[in-house]
Amino acid sequence: MTALYQALRNGGDHFDPVRFACQLKAAVCAGRQSDRQPRLISGTTYQATFLPDALSLRRTLRNHWVIGLTFHTQAQPQLSRPGVQVGLDLGLDPISASYISTGETHFFRPVDLRHLHKVRDSGNLTESTRLFFQHLICAPGRTNTERVIDFLQTRASVVFAERLSHRGMSTHFICKGRDLALQDFHFSALSQSLAASRIPFRHVSRSA
Numbered sequence: 001m002t003a004l005y006q007a008l009r010n011g012g013d014h015f016d017p018v019r020f021a022c023q024l025k026a027a028v029c030a031g032r033q034s035d036r037q038p039r040l041i042s043g044t045t046y047q048a049t050f051l052p053d054a055l056s057l058r059r060t061l062r063n064h065w066v067i068g069l070t071f072h073t074q075a076q077p078q079l080s081r082p083g084v085q086v087g088l089d090l091g092l093d094p095i096s097a098s099y100i101s102t103g104e105t106h107f108f109r110p111v112d113l114r115h116l117h118k119v120r121d122s123g124n125l126t127e128s129t130r131l132f133f134q135h136l137i138c139a140p141g142r143t144n145t146e147r148v149i150d151f152l153q154t155r156a157s158v159v160f161a162e163r164l165s166h167r168g169m170s171t172h173f174i175c176k177g178r179d180l181a182l183q184d185f186h187f188s189a190l191s192q193s194l195a196a197s198r199i200p201f202r203h204v205s206r207s208a
Contacts, residue, residue: 017118141181163203
């Protein structure tokens, strides 16, 4: 799995789409590998502890099993700048443009995954392999958004961002944002991470 993820992120002239597709198929054929200890991959600014006593397992009316894992998440102490305000312009590329009240501007661009187009468009992937492929693509998307959160942890005392809504949003933005984990970031992870860090987060509405 690590080798697949590294090949997916790095790309470059040495990327072999045929070999990568074979590795995808092999991973799918091997099936899911159980892990005795549920784990949450934490960024540099959070520490997560698994709470096994709060684990829940339920079966739906359609006979599907749903497992709930609970973690205690705590923000690590950071040296944020008092009085510094940060405004975020959220998008696909860049995923965020940060405008700081001190006059600085920072752009956060996603990892270039264009080398994966040949794998996706090859037509040689089974449905299960294609689904696994989509999950892998989502992983670097989460890494991209964690960079924005880590930046805010050390720079902001208050964060402002536009209040987004799916109403009127282009289908391309919705689908692309979903595939690259940006939907989760825009509508959930950003506000929750700032709340855990006790950094005020303010939504602003676009002027008519």
